[in-house]
Amino acid sequence: MSNTGYGKLIKDGLWSNNQALVALLGLCPLLAVTNSAINGLGLGIATTAVLVMSNATVSLIRNLVRPEVRLPVFVLVIASFVTAVELSMNAWFFELYKVLGIFIPLIVTNCAIIGRAEAFASKNHLAPAIIDGLAMGLGFTCALTALGSLRELIGLGTLFSQADLMFGPIASEWTISLGANFKGMLIAILPPGAFLGLGLMIALKNIIDKRLTKKKPVAVTAADGDLEAGTTA
Amino acid sequence: MQFTTITSPHSDRPNSVSRTMLLVILALIPGAAAMIWYFGWGILINMLLASFTAVVCEAIALRLRKRPIVPVIGDFSAVLTALLFAVAVPPLLPWWLTVIGIAFAILLVKQIYGGLGYNPFNPAMAAYVLLLVSYPVQMTSWLPPEMLNEHPLTLLQSAMVIFTGTLPGGLSWDALTMATPLDSMFTQLDQSKMVSEILMSPLWGDFGGRGWEWVGNWYLLGGLFLLYKRIISWHIPVSMLGSLLFFAMLFHFLDQEAYPFGMFHIFTGGTILGAFFIATDPVSACTTKKGQLVYGACIGLMVFVIRTWGGYPDAVAFAVLLLNMAAPTIDYYTQPRTFGHQGARRD
Numbered sequence: 001m002s003n004t005g006y007g008k009l010i011k012d013g014l015w016s017n018n019q020a021l022v023a024l025l026g027l028c029p030l031l032a033v034t035n036s037a038i039n040g041l042g043l044g045i046a047t048t049a050v051l052v053m054s055n056a057t058v059s060l061i062r063n064l065v066r067p068e069v070r071l072p073v074f075v076l077v078i079a080s081f082v083t084a085v086e087l088s089m090n091a092w093f094f095e096l097y098k099v100l101g102i103f104i105p106l107i108v109t110n111c112a113i114i115g116r117a118e119a120f121a122s123k124n125h126l127a128p129a130i131i132d133g134l135a136m137g138l139g140f141t142c143a144l145t146a147l148g149s150l151r152e153l154i155g156l157g158t159l160f161s162q163a164d165l166m167f168g169p170i171a172s173e174w175t176i177s178l179g180a181n182f183k184g185m186l187i188a189i190l191p192p193g194a195f196l197g198l199g200l201m202i203a204l205k206n207i208i209d210k211r212l213t214k215k216k217p218v219a220v221t222a223a224d225g226d227l228e229a230g231t232t233a
Numbered sequence: 234m235q236f237t238t239i240t241s242p243h244s245d246r247p248n249s250v251s252r253t254m255l256l257v258i259l260a261l262i263p264g265a266a267a268m269i270w271y272f273g274w275g276i277l278i279n280m281l282l283a284s285f286t287a288v289v290c291e292a293i294a295l296r297l298r299k300r301p302i303v304p305v306i307g308d309f310s311a312v313l314t315a316l317l318f319a320v321a322v323p324p325l326l327p328w329w330l331t332v333i334g335i336a337f338a339i340l341l342v343k344q345i346y347g348g349l350g351y352n353p354f355n356p357a358m359a360a361y362v363l364l365l366v367s368y369p370v371q372m373t374s375w376l377p378p379e380m381l382n383e384h385p386l387t388l389l390q391s392a393m394v395i396f397t398g399t400l401p402g403g404l405s406w407d408a409l410t411m412a413t414p415l416d417s418m419f420t421q422l423d424q425s426k427m428v429s430e431i432l433m434s435p436l437w438g439d440f441g442g443r444g445w446e447w448v449g450n451w452y453l454l455g456g457l458f459l460l461y462k463r464i465i466s467w468h469i470p471v472s473m474l475g476s477l478l479f480f481a482m483l484f485h486f487l488d489q490e491a492y493p494f495g496m497f498h499i500f501t502g503g504t505i506l507g508a509f510f511i512a513t514d515p516v517s518a519c520t521t522k523k524g525q526l527v528y529g530a531c532i533g534l535m536v537f538v539i540r541t542w543g544g545y546p547d548a549v550a551f552a553v554l555l556l557n558m559a560a561p562t563i564d565y566y567t568q569p570r571t572f573g574h575q576g577a578r579r580d
Binding site for chain 1: 333341363366367368369
């Protein structure tokens with residue numbers, strides 16, 4: 001494909017085709033593990049790693065695999081990388097591995113990954129496939145972390161608690177707290193909070209998109225002359 | 234002398250949303266007054282605070298949605314939601330919980346779906362459940378009814394507790410509050426006490442908790458008024474109370490000491506309020522007559538199941554929300570046959 005510049009790939013992955021907020025893929029881990037910012041970040045990074053590696057591999061073997069058997073092959077590729085990531089986390093981030101539990105092996109079933117393999121990597125060269133995997137993964141990670149932060153902040157009144165699970169003992173002081181008197185809203189860290197939070201995030205994204213499309217024509221004219229009008233618009 | 238002659242049709246004023254809502258509020262008065270009598274001024278303060286918050290939230294939401302504000306607030310639906318919420322929550326609920334609950338009900342449960350007539354869930358009950366799940370301690374700190382209350386609070390003291398959280402001198406929350414009859418019944422049943430043993434406590438009246446059963450009676454009066462005015466039809470209240478009574482009596486018959494008698498379920502907790510005022514919400518309930526029977530019966534069953542085996546003290550709110558979710562499906566399968574059309578042939 002000729003019209004996919006790298007800039008557009010990155011913008012697609014992070015914002016306009018964000019796998020979590022626009023495509024609504026991978027909702028199972030998205031809703032289940034985002035009860036704290038660190039959990040969201042951890043699972044997001046693991047997913048990104050798998051996505052980059054599987055996209056690269058699928059792109060490399062795209063001419064060798066017959067279309068009839070492509071899906072089982074993709075799943076095998078993804079499953080191998082998930083196993084690798086799971087074993088590495090078990091070795092190096094054991095505490096986080098215990099917290100995330102079943103959701104690391106479940107990355108295999110994350111539709112976002114097989115979706116990208118099928119829709120993008122199997123039709124493109126190696127470099128765009130890697131960039132696409134990275135951008136999509138980071139977009140997914142951002143959404144997971146944002147939702148995790150939101151839920152942790154409302155539910156427990158803290159942010160980045162247990163950061164030492166990921167970044168080592170130095171990070172144990174990173175926790176931001178709203179004070180011991182803050183009475184958290186328990187529902188935010190329970191499953192309903194995930195649905196409510198995701199709904200609100202999608203609404204926020206749509207509002208921002210709407211504002212941006214409205215602004216565009218004004219911004220162009222403002223750039224020519226009247227700066228004042230541009231800033232107030 | 235000339236008489237004014239009015240030509241036909243000789244009909245009453247057309248029903249409007251405002252009139253319906255006002256009649257429901259009117260029907261709520263006896264029950265609400267009884268609650269204020271038995272549980273103190275806190276109820277009244279909660280009602281005023283909740284109504285004020287509801288109107289403000291509705292106005293904000295309508296402004297954001299660029300809709301006319303005054304006519305929508307004038308339909309009193311937000312006020313009714315606020316009043317139903319206020320009679321469901323404990324009398325001394327801290328003010329910020331009332332504000333959070335009502336803001337959730339109006340902004341997220343009602344307006345975000347498109348306002349009155351579009352909300353799939355009952356806003357007052359959704360707010361109640363949100364708070365119950367999030368703040369179980371505050372949401373279960375009920376006051377004892379008037380005849381058992383050793384420290385009745387004045388209007389000013391109640392306001393102080395609600396708005397600043399300071400208790401009158403020498404009192405603690407434990408001295409002031411008491412488990413609801415429903416709560417104490419099922420907590421003690423969990424400790425394998427017998428029903429007859431539990432009922433020895435002065436907490437109990439003839440059917441349910443003392444005070445509570447009378448509140449139930451006054452709500453019943455309001456409910457009958459609604460039936461008389463044809464604001465609600467008999468299907469939902471009758472099938473809900475009937476199925477609750479049926480299952481409660483069935484289990485009571487099987488083991489008298491492990492399951493309280495049938496009328497207990499009717500006259501404790503929010504059963505009657507729920508049956509006449511909440512389950513009958515015209516927006517979130519079923520619309521077909523047959524569907525309403527199924528809907529009410531399922532609510533009754535769910536109330537019994539959640540009360541008996543569930544973790545939360547009262548179940549009306551959970552049961553109503555669960556069945557709200559099922560209402561479109563029930564409606565789909567209970568469409569009445571159009572006149573003149575034949576029913577589906579079974580060969």
